[in-house]
Amino acid sequence: MISGASKPVWILRDERFLEHDMGPGHPESPGRLRAIYADLDARPVPGCVAREPREASPVEIERVHDREYVRVVSDTAGKPRVVLDPDTSTSAGSYEAALAAAGAALGATEAVVEGDACGAFALVRPPGHHAESNAAMGFCLFNNVAIAAEHAVRNLGCSRVLVLDPDVHHGNGTQHTFYGRSDVLFVSSHAYPFYPGTGWFTEVGSGAGAGHTVNLPMPPGLGDADYLYAYERIVAPIVDEYSPDLILVSAGYDAWQHDPIGPMRLTEAGFRKLFGMFVSWSERHCPGRIVMTLEGGYDPAGLIAGVRASIESMVGAGSSIDGQAVEGAASGGGGQSSTDPDRGVFGSPSPSARAVVENARAALSPFWSSLRIRNDSSRS
Numbered sequence: 001m002i003s004g005a006s007k008p009v010w011i012l013r014d015e016r017f018l019e020h021d022m023g024p025g026h027p028e029s030p031g032r033l034r035a036i037y038a039d040l041d042a043r044p045v046p047g048c049v050a051r052e053p054r055e056a057s058p059v060e061i062e063r064v065h066d067r068e069y070v071r072v073v074s075d076t077a078g079k080p081r082v083v084l085d086p087d088t089s090t091s092a093g094s095y096e097a098a099l100a101a102a103g104a105a106l107g108a109t110e111a112v113v114e115g116d117a118c119g120a121f122a123l124v125r126p127p128g129h130h131a132e133s134n135a136a137m138g139f140c141l142f143n144n145v146a147i148a149a150e151h152a153v154r155n156l157g158c159s160r161v162l163v164l165d166p167d168v169h170h171g172n173g174t175q176h177t178f179y180g181r182s183d184v185l186f187v188s189s190h191a192y193p194f195y196p197g198t199g200w201f202t203e204v205g206s207g208a209g210a211g212h213t214v215n216l217p218m219p220p221g222l223g224d225a226d227y228l229y230a231y232e233r234i235v236a237p238i239v240d241e242y243s244p245d246l247i248l249v250s251a252g253y254d255a256w257q258h259d260p261i262g263p264m265r266l267t268e269a270g271f272r273k274l275f276g277m278f279v280s281w282s283e284r285h286c287p288g289r290i291v292m293t294l295e296g297g298y299d300p301a302g303l304i305a306g307v308r309a310s311i312e313s314m315v316g317a318g319s320s321i322d323g324q325a326v327e328g329a330a331s332g333g334g335g336q337s338s339t340d341p342d343r344g345v346f347g348s349p350s351p352s353a354r355a356v357v358e359n360a361r362a363a364l365s366p367f368w369s370s371l372r373i374r375n376d377s378s379r380s
Helices: 015-019 030-042 058-062 067-074 094-114 144-155 172-178 224-242 268-285 300-315 323-330 351-364
Strands: 009-012 048-051 082-085 088-090 120-122 161-165 184-191 213-218 246-251 290-294
Touching (some): 009 094, 015 030, 015 094, 030 300, 058 067, 058 094, 058 144, 067 094, 094 144, 094 246, 120 300, 144 161, 144 172, 144 246, 161 172, 161 224, 172 184, 172 213, 213 351, 224 268, 224 351, 246 268, 246 300, 268 290, 290 300
Parallel strands (some): 009 120, 120 290, 161 246, 246 290
Antiparallel strands (some): 082 088
16 A cells, blocks of 8 residues: 555545436446446445545635636536537536535545545546636536646645646646646646647646646557556656656546547556556655546446556555555656566557657657656667
8 A cells, every 4th residue: 555554545426426417328427437336336445435525615616717607607507408518518416516526626635635545536527627717628517636736736735736637638628727837737648639639749838837738649549558658758757857745637547448439549457557657656756645536438347447446556456556666666667667577568669659759758858857868769
């Protein structure tokens, strides 16, 4: 179990999340959470405790979203269907679900920062990372992770918050919220070109935030070895240089190999290694201070596999996060160095993944000295 293991990992869940329903056939359906909840009920993960979320207050939400937009969403309460975006609508219970989803991310963040939990997973709907300050977008109403990051900076004493977003879609809303700031480092790996069309290498932040937006736009069809290579070579050195005091994860699982709307090829083993890498970074820089909040993922099997792998990484059950792996992360390898025997399991990265790494290094090395040290494919 990760440091501070005398404390449990919190799982935040609530039946209110099932009341958000965008209609028959919509991929972001209540069935997604029902599948996850049923799996965790049937096979509980030792070391976890379930907690009910609080609701976010209007003040907390308005730190990220415009007041008028919050009013627009609140006005949907009790109405059977309101269309906010071509992909996004509400039902009678959506506003209450959105308040609870943002509140779950807030409560989880408070718990890990204050030491009541040793990691947390907010299993919520609706998701959040596409929501802009003044608009719903891409199935999202309020940006749960952005609201939690802002709360951590304003109220919980955090000054270097790392947001990791491995969802197959670019987290445009989160990027835009913090684009000009250095107190939140945003990292997104995503299929490109793909919805929403943002997240190119050259989008690196502006002003005080220059270099603090890290985008890894990935060609369709990449798999485990490709993702792990990109995170090892680009993200791990930046994380070590930044040394976050809190890690928030927009935990999307639509890069799964069988996801109906995602073009990527991650497997359960890939999820376990990738999310385990995230936990190892927390162990190195901010022990126990990691919160995962559910974003996308539209195949029940992929959701179950990914969520379980992520939770088990936090509690240490069935994961590769041990003293040796953490030591690997400490050296900038993210728990999987070029000599890691698991490389044989995942294979070698593709030429496309190598190109992603080279393009990302070219865009980001002016801001991060660790990327000016060659650690690329020549050493693999």
